[in-house]
Amino acid sequence: MAVNSLIAGPLNFQDVVNTLTLLLSLFLILVGLWKLRPTYWLYTAVSQLIFLMGHWEGEQLHSMVRYSLVLFPNMIVLALITRRRWASSVVLFVFALLQMVLLGLFVRWVWVA
Amino acid sequence: MALRWALSVYLIARVLASVWAAAAVSVAPINVPYVGHPVYETIHQAYPHHSPLFDLLLGVWFRWDTGWYIKVALQGYHPSDGSVAFAPLYPLLIRSVGGLLGGEYLLAALLISNVALVVGLALLYKLVSLDFSESVARRTVVYLVVFPAGFFLLAGYTESLFLCFAVLALYAARRSNWMLAGVAACLASLTRLQGWALALPLAYEAFRGNGGSPLRTWPALLAVAGGADRYSII
Numbered sequence: 001m002a003v004n005s006l007i008a009g010p011l012n013f014q015d016v017v018n019t020l021t022l023l024l025s026l027f028l029i030l031v032g033l034w035k036l037r038p039t040y041w042l043y044t045a046v047s048q049l050i051f052l053m054g055h056w057e058g059e060q061l062h063s064m065v066r067y068s069l070v071l072f073p074n075m076i077v078l079a080l081i082t083r084r085r086w087a088s089s090v091v092l093f094v095f096a097l098l099q100m101v102l103l104g105l106f107v108r109w110v111w112v113a
Numbered sequence: 114m115a116l117r118w119a120l121s122v123y124l125i126a127r128v129l130a131s132v133w134a135a136a137a138v139s140v141a142p143i144n145v146p147y148v149g150h151p152v153y154e155t156i157h158q159a160y161p162h163h164s165p166l167f168d169l170l171l172g173v174w175f176r177w178d179t180g181w182y183i184k185v186a187l188q189g190y191h192p193s194d195g196s197v198a199f200a201p202l203y204p205l206l207i208r209s210v211g212g213l214l215g216g217e218y219l220l221a222a223l224l225i226s227n228v229a230l231v232v233g234l235a236l237l238y239k240l241v242s243l244d245f246s247e248s249v250a251r252r253t254v255v256y257l258v259v260f261p262a263g264f265f266l267l268a269g270y271t272e273s274l275f276l277c278f279a280v281l282a283l284y285a286a287r288r289s290n291w292m293l294a295g296v297a298a299c300l301a302s303l304t305r306l307q308g309w310a311l312a313l314p315l316a317y318e319a320f321r322g323n324g325g326s327p328l329r330t331w332p333a334l335l336a337v338a339g340g341a342d343r344y345s346i347i
Contacts, residue, residue, distance in 0.1 A: 039314040046310040065262040069272045076241055079252035098261035104137040107173045109145050
């Protein structure tokens with residue numbers, strides 16, 4: 001499973017981004033238990049489980065940051081817990097910065113996800 | 114309101130991503146790892162009428178899996194080249210729309226995913242608005258597009274098409290339109306493997322919203338059937 005390879009292998013930039021994405025996703029899924037209708041929570045939890053069951057030799061949490069895009073209920077939870085302007089500004093700044101880096105790598109034929 | 118917000122967010126993201134992508138490829142020569150690979154060879158079929166401006170605006174999006182989807186669209190599946198990892202609906206649409214566009218398959222791939230993104234974002238806005246305020250709906254849409262991998266929604270990848278069908282399935286289920294929910298879930302399963310994940314929430318929604326009738330869970334079964342059908346096609 002993906003988690004096994006994460007523990008076993010060395011980390012690179014993509015692995016760090018994928019790991020942080022997974023941790024954020026797990027946190028939002030947990031918070032979603034209280035914040036979301038069970039329908040959405042079920043969709044996110046089952047999808048996340050499917051992603052974690054994948055195994056790609058030598059690649060840790062393969063493309064987790066891209067796969068997480070379809071976990072849209074997580075974005076609802078994030079929107080709910082960042083009602084204050086400063087909190088949403090922090091989220092937008094960090095997300096935008098990471099997207100600029102990843103997009104810059106992607107269009108230069110560097111594998112990002 | 115939902116469509117206007119979705120369109121506004123999309124247009125801003127589209128312009129910023131295109132400018133940033135063009136700038137990133139302009140700073141230094143690129144080492145293309147796919148040269149000589151069967152997927153990269155489809156680049157001449159993917160956009161046959163290119164110019165320097167076309168390269169800068171569209172060519173920068175011919176990357177990685179986009180080549181695979183276009184290869185499957187043009188040449189179909191082959192048992193030993195790795196193409197079976199890519200679900201059939203998106204390549205099928207690329208082939209159809211690309212034919213209508215006179216063989217501009219990269220343009221077709223981008224057009225499909227971008228239209229799906231706008232529709233998906235508008236549906237997401239409406240879905241969130243069922244339970245929460247408009248400001249939460251607006252923030253949700255923005256967060257999704259600005260998410261670190263959000264540019265894949267603008268690229269020739271399946272994320273935006275899947276998102277569109279998945280949100281449509283859940284929105285239709287919330288409105289008790291079970292036929293639409295089932296069809297959308299089936300199409301999601303034909304777009305990405307994890308469409309199967311819609312089966313459980315749809316079954317729950319049907320069971321909860323209709324007096325616990327197990328007969329109402331058929332949309333969920335259709336979602337699974339869509340996924341199974343994908344493999345039978347391959």
